[in-house]
Amino acid sequence: MAENKQAVMEELVSLAKRRGFVFPSSEIYGGLGAIYDYGHYGTLLKNNIRDAWWKHMVQYRDDVVGLDSAIFMHPMTWKASGHLDSFDDPQIDCKKCKARMRADHVLELFGVSADKQPLEFINAELDKLRATGKLKCQNCGSVDLTPAKRFSLMVKSNLGSPTDALSEENVVYLRPETCGGIYLEYKNTIDSTRVKLPFGIAQIGKAFRNEIVARQFIFRTREFEQMEMQYFLHPSMMNEAYEMWRELRWNWYLEYGIGKDDIRWYEHEKLAHYASQAYDVEYDFKSLGGFKEVEGVHARGNWDLSRHSKFSGADLSYFDEKTSERFLPHVMETSVGLGRLFLMFLDKAYTQEDNNGEVRTVLKLDHRLAPIKVAIFPLMKNKPELVTKAKEIFDTLKIDFMCEFDDNGNVGKRYRRQDEIGTPFCVTVDFESLEDGCVTVRDRDTMTQERIKIADLQKYFWEKLR
Ligand code: ATP
Numbered sequence: 001m002a003e004n005k006q007a008v009m010e011e012l013v014s015l016a017k018r019r020g021f022v023f024p025s026s027e028i029y030g031g032l033g034a035i036y037d038y039g040h041y042g043t044l045l046k047n048n049i050r051d052a053w054w055k056h057m058v059q060y061r062d063d064v065v066g067l068d069s070a071i072f073m074h075p076m077t078w079k080a081s082g083h084l085d086s087f088d089d090p091q092i093d094c095k096k097c098k099a100r101m102r103a104d105h106v107l108e109l110f111g112v113s114a115d116k117q118p119l120e121f122i123n124a125e126l127d128k129l130r131a132t133g134k135l136k137c138q139n140c141g142s143v144d145l146t147p148a149k150r151f152s153l154m155v156k157s158n159l160g161s162p163t164d165a166l167s168e169e170n171v172v173y174l175r176p177e178t179c180g181g182i183y184l185e186y187k188n189t190i191d192s193t194r195v196k197l198p199f200g201i202a203q204i205g206k207a208f209r210n211e212i213v214a215r216q217f218i219f220r221t222r223e224f225e226q227m228e229m230q231y232f233l234h235p236s237m238m239n240e241a242y243e244m245w246r247e248l249r250w251n252w253y254l255e256y257g258i259g260k261d262d263i264r265w266y267e268h269e270k271l272a273h274y275a276s277q278a279y280d281v282e283y284d285f286k287s288l289g290g291f292k293e294v295e296g297v298h299a300r301g302n303w304d305l306s307r308h309s310k311f312s313g314a315d316l317s318y319f320d321e322k323t324s325e326r327f328l329p330h331v332m333e334t335s336v337g338l339g340r341l342f343l344m345f346l347d348k349a350y351t352q353e354d355n356n357g358e359v360r361t362v363l364k365l366d367h368r369l370a371p372i373k374v375a376i377f378p379l380m381k382n383k384p385e386l387v388t389k390a391k392e393i394f395d396t397l398k399i400d401f402m403c404e405f406d407d408n409g410n411v412g413k414r415y416r417r418q419d420e421i422g423t424p425f426c427v428t429v430d431f432e433s434l435e436d437g438c439v440t441v442r443d444r445d446t447m448t449q450e451r452i453k454i455a456d457l458q459k460y461f462w463e464k465l466r
Pocket residue numbers: 177209211218219220221222224226293294295296335336337338339340
């Protein structure tokens with residue numbers, strides 16, 4: 001396996017494209033910056049990661065309910081949440097080659113932490129570097145760079161008839177995070193589901209950010225999916241809930257094959273305008289050369305509900321029947337990018353190992369995440385009796401498991417292809433199968449093979465694929 005991050009990333013990008021996981025969007029038109037499409041196996045893997053999150057965040061809990069709110073929301077939502085005034089990143093431009101850079105990322109390279117710092121701080125730090133001659137364009141090396149300025153991450157759109165489509169009055173924003181919808185539906189959720197504090201609302205959906213630089217494959221994209229859960233509670237419960245959710249989220253990573261040394265907590269010193277406490281889960285990406293944020297766990301106080309109450313005039317307070325107390329709940333949030341998790345699992349699973357002098361590339365994904373669970377092969381394509389039997393097995397297993405029928409090339413080649421997409425089991429129907437009613441089942445990780453009765457396959461996979 002490649003040693004340096006760039007080479008690892010190139011291998012992942014190449015595998016993702018070659019095997020139908022991720023394609024650059026609009027490629028025939030030359031692509032569109034930092035937007036990606038997910039192919040067949042990518043869609044399946046993404047759906048499985050999404051399901052794994054939903055199971056733990058909603059299905060396994062009696063205190064979290066689901067939501068699927070619209071991407072477009074009343075523009076006032078973003079005024080109230082503070083995004084219109086302060087959801088931006090510091091940008092610097094190279095005057096020579098016109099490359100754009102994120103000033104806080106540039107400073108980070110010199111060990112200066114500028115996350116969420118004011119522009120004055122950032123420009124003062126940039127000036128110090130300028131004076132030493134160390135501040136250079138990351139693209140062309142020129143020292144002729146602009147000072148940092150604020151660049152809004154909000155993506156604007158218009159709703160309305162074509163004639164007034166450009167009118168400022170019709171401006172709407174593509175949501176920059178999904179939780180806005182959760183706050184707006186918090187009251188309807190209470191009224192319709194009879195939830196009592198503390199309770200959470202979870203949702204998965206698209207979010208859009210006009211990121212200044214987005215060069216790290218699907219780590220940072222301009223259109224992405226977020227999986228967020230807002231846990232509403234009495235302020236006195238915040239510390240307890242915060243610790244509980246931090247532990248739950250940490251264990252979720254371990255549950256799906258991430259090692260405890262692969263992740264760590266990063267505590268934010270400088271907080272976003274809404275947060276009172278913020279930790280990130282960081283994963284040690286081989287393809288990005290170190291620990292990077294995958295998920296945020298934030299204590300948001302009652303900032304959002306108080307602002308939406310103020311801007312909309314709606315009473316968003318909660319009445320606790322037990323204590324007869326009326327108050328505005330506080331919020332504990334977990335927020336994670338689905339594409340970022342996708343890259344994390346790919347990065348972790350990607351393995352190259354020696355197999356009798358040959359390099360074997362295999363995605364060692366957790367069985368529950370693997371796009372295809374079982375691949376079914378007839379030993380030979382041109383033997384109708386083998387093909388019919390293999391199809392029969394496919395038709396039985398497909399009801400319970402995502403399966404694939406493959407009769408292309410020799411079996412060794414089919415194994416290699418299934419290894420590259422992370423299929424845990426391959427089933428081969430051979431001539432003996434027609435006699436003894438057994439097939440060969442090959443395990444992705446150990447490459448061991450065993451003969452299993454066709455009649456027992458379903459039970460076998462139910463046990464193996466949990
Ligand atoms: P970053 O510091 O990486 O820009 P952030 O702190 O702005 O991220 P949040 O606003 O806390 O991120 O968003 C929560 C999660 O949403 C992040 O941890 C990440 O997984 C995901 N996310 C945010 N922005 C993007 C993006 N542009 N592309 C993909 N995922 C993203």
